[in-house]
Amino acid sequence: MKYKHLFLFIFLLSISPIFSQQEKNIEDEYSAYFTLPRESLYLHLNKTSYFSGEEIWFKGYTYDQKNQLTSKATSNINVGIYDAEGKQFKKALFKAENGAMQGSFKIDSTFSAGTYYIKAETNWMKNFKENDAYIQKIEIFTEQVAKKDIVTKKERFDFQFLPEGGHMVADTKNAIGFKAINENGKGVVASGIVYDENKNEVASFEGNSLGMGKFLFQPKANHQYTAEVKLENRTLQTVVLPKSKERGISMIVNNPFPDKIIINFNTNNETLANNPSKKYKVLIHQNGNLKTIALNFDTTEKTISVLKKDLFKGVNTITVFDNNENPVLERLFFNDYFVKKANINISKLNTTNDSILFSINKLNLEENANISISVLPEVTKSYNPKHNILSNFHLKPHIKGFIENPQYYFQDMDRKKKYELDILLLTQGWSRYDWNDIFGSKPNGLNRFENGITVHGKVNRPNSGVKRIFLYATKNQPASFIDLNENQEFTIDNFFLEQGEEIRFSHMNNKGVFKKPSMYLRFNVSNNKDYISDVLLENSQTTQTETINFTVPDNFFYEDSQLLDAVVVVKNRNEVYKDPILVNAKVTDFTEQEYNRFINITDFINYNGYKVSEQLGKVSIITRRAPKAAPVIYFDNVRITDFSILFNLSSFNIERVVIDRTGVGEGVNAGFGGVIKIYTRKTPLFKKGDVSKMYVSSKAPYAFAVTKTYYSPNYTSYRSNTFQKYGAIAWIPELKLTKTQASNFKVYDTRTKNITLFIEGISESGDLISEKRTIQVR
CATH class of the missing domain: 1.20.5 (Single alpha-helices involved in coiled-coils or other helix-helix interfaces)
Structure with a gap:
């Protein structure tokens, strides 16, 4: 046994x-x-170079990488400004709605001249090893020297051979990519000849203007090859090619066809003899979507043709696994089959007073779209983003290294650009998603999607007997009663409180009068101080095409100009309130007389032509005359459909009630029940009273930034060279394009002859829009 x-x-x-x-x-x-969806962010900035006193305006777009649609899962977008070393300088919380948000940062006296970075991210992004935060380099100029003088450096170059798929295999066909860059990471033109050990020419190559190219090569086993490379400054370099493997397979991707991609696999007899099964597996994949193809070698060559419509929009990854399920080859390629060009059409309609009116529509998309537009002088040097929305969402999530000017490949994408993009992807090597990570631990989703602020509270006094508290209306939240648990605690999720705004609570005594409780409050929202790593800083660099070296004129802005965030109007005490909408409104301001006559607000409504019934905390209100109908009720300017908030509500808490039983002015929403508007008390009922004794208030330490309306800087001259290169004409952060008709927008007329519009956006079905249009306006 x-x-x-x-x-x-x-x-x-x-x-x-x-x-x-x-x-x-x-x-x-x-x-x-890839079970957990991955979010990406793109910020469309109005410029990337700013003067002290200007505002950094931006529109944010969120994107679901797997489904390639606008991501609506997150409302909280953290946007920060970081210094040249990546240290956090400023940070604010912005609210996204339907996958888009907008905001700004004032360039105040705390900024000094120099390089900064703007970064946008969500809490959900922290679940993943691969960083999908958006980072863009910006420059700030003050009235002193705007940029340091040029420092002359000795020119240095780096040249690399990069076999397609990752390696060369002896005695078979290989595609060899190459790239030549200078010390700034910018591609330089290079050409060369490959020699064997006996100095015989076996191949030649020539790169494009971006310093990249490819050539076919069939190395022999146990041979070493070198290349003489001629660089754009006419210097010569001798570069050793990678040594070929005695066994293995090579991959050559052909992607010039509109409807299919052809993949050639090659191997040698040595490999076939040592691999009895001759079986491999090919995965073509993207963000959790995949297609599997069996690869069997009958001879030393095998060709696979795949229809692009069966693959995925944008960058796809081809990974080849051996019979032990180890990845041996990998190659990225771009599938343009589903990528649609919007063909934006813009025309000038007319000039009126100090504004120019434009019409804009899209000619090639079947859905509505949401776009933003930066309007700058034609010769501007102030707009130099690393990515446009296409390169940011289609290319950036799949690449792990630095790319020079990635948006270049997606501007007016023609056959030449598609070929250059394919060379770029060949030379990038393997995807940024490491197979060791994929086979290892999976993302766990501990960092949740954030939608607003979570408020935790506890009523300390009265120390018992309080079953619910009253939450006053805020800009984004209606007034309501909050139920407490047995410990007089509560939690409010998805609360959107703006900077400077108070959250206020009252409890109601047995007479229905609001009283000030003693409370403990805690606000939960991610607000960790962070930094940008050196790797992300390096990958966020842009190639400087022109060195800036000038002094900002002292009189470039009007000294007495300033932005008025809000105008405060002081009301005359004798002025009678008049509702701006309702035509036949009866307005009642609650004084001591009304309070003594009507104990509860429902008593007052019942007295004014409505039948009110209250039972078990529920309130029903209908008209007394036929046809019987419920009124439209607004509570602190927020429409309510559940009237239970009025149950046992003392008129002591009410400052004004507006009733219009006809509802004229409200439109079809009013129906037959009329309109009632109720406003809670903001001023003391009694002369010696203090309304703050009715409620407890608090401000969140980290609340949502207030969205400002764009204003144009008050430049002293629109004809100066400084304005033409670095000034701003207009910023339109929100414009809806419909499939049925054109949309109109206005910009301030700066008397500039030609203007350039930088347009970014996304359609309802996820089609990305990035266009640059130059228009002659006079």
Whole structure:
């Protein structure tokens, strides 16, 4: 019996590797790694170079990478300004609605001249090892020297050979990519000749203006090859090619066709002899979506053709696995089959007073779209973003290295641009998603989607007997009663409180009068001080095409100009309130007389032509005359459909009631029940009273930034060279394009002859829009 147990134990040990290998299913592991949806962010800035006193305006777009649609899961967008070393300088919270948000930062006296970075991210992004935060370099100029003088450096170059798929295989065809860059990471033109050990020419190559290219090469086993490379400054370099592997397979991707992609796989006899099964697996994948193709070698060459409509929009990754399910080759390519060009059409309609009216529509998209527009002088040097929305969402999530001017490939994308993009993806090597991570631990989602602020509270006094508290209306939240648990605690989720705004609470005594409670409040929202790592700073650099070296004129802005955030109007005490909408409104301001006549607000409504019934905390209100109908009720300017908030509500808490039983002015929403508007008390009822004794108030330490309306800087001259290169004409953060008709927008007329519009946006079905249009306006 003992020997049987021993045999069983040995048998189980022998088959456990088989079971573990079977459990390591590539497709399942890959899908599990991308189970959680990944968000991306793009900020469309009005400029990337600013003067002290200007405002950094931006529009944010959120994107679901897997479904390639606007991401509406997150409302909280953290946007920060960081210094040249990546240290946090300023940070604010912005609210996204339907996948878009807008905001700004004032460039005040705390900024000094120099380089900064703007970064946008969400709390959900922290779940993933791959960083999807948006980062853009910006420059700030003050009235002193705007940029340091040029420092002359000795020119240095780096040249690399990058075999397609990751390696060269001896005695078979290989595609060899290459790139040549200078010390700033900018591509330089290069050409060269490949020689064998006997100095015989075996291949030649020539790169494009971006310093990249490819050529076909068939190395022999155990041979070393070198290349003489001629760079754009006419210097020569000798570069050794990577040594070829004696066994393996190579991959050559052909992607010039509109409807398909062709993949050539090559190997040698040595490989076939040492791989009895001759079986491989090819995965074509993107963000959790995948297609699996079996690869079997009958001869040393195998060709696979795949229809692009069966693949995924944007960058796809081809990964080849051997029969032990180890990844051996990888290559990125761009599938343009589903990418639509918007073909934005813009025309000038007319000039009226100090404004120019434009009409804009899209000619090639079937859905409505949401766009933003930066309007700058034609010769502007102030707009130099690293990415446009296409490169940011289609390219950036898949690349792990630095890319020079990635948006170039998506501007007026023609056959040449598509070829250059393919060379770029060849030379980028493997995707940024590491297979060790994919086969390892999976993202856990501990950092949740954030939608507003979570408010936790506890009523300390009265120390018992309080079952609910009254939450006063805020700009984004209606007034309501909040139920407490047995410990007089409560939680409010998804609360949107703006900077400077108070959250106020009262409890109601047995007479229905609001009283000030003693409370403990805690606000939960992610607000960790952070930094930008050196790697992300490096990848966020842009190539400086022109060195800036000038002094901002002392009189470039009017000295006495300033932005008025709000105008405060002081009301005359004798002025009678008049509702701006309702035509036949009866307005009642509640004084001591009304309070003594009507104990509760429902008593007052009942007296004014409505039938009110209250039972078990529910309130029903209908008209007394036929046809019987409920009124439209607004509570602190927020429409309420549940009238239970009025149950047992003392008129002591009410400052004004507006009633219009006809509802004329409200439109079809009023129906037959009329309109009632109720406003809670803001001033003391009694002469010696203090309304603040009715409620407790608090401000959140980290609340949502207030969205400002764009204003144009007050430049002293629109004809100066400084304005033409670095000034701003207009910023339109929110414009809806419909499929049925054109949209109009106005810009201030600066008398500039030609203007350039930088347009970014997204359609309802996820089609990305990025256009640059220059228009002659006079």
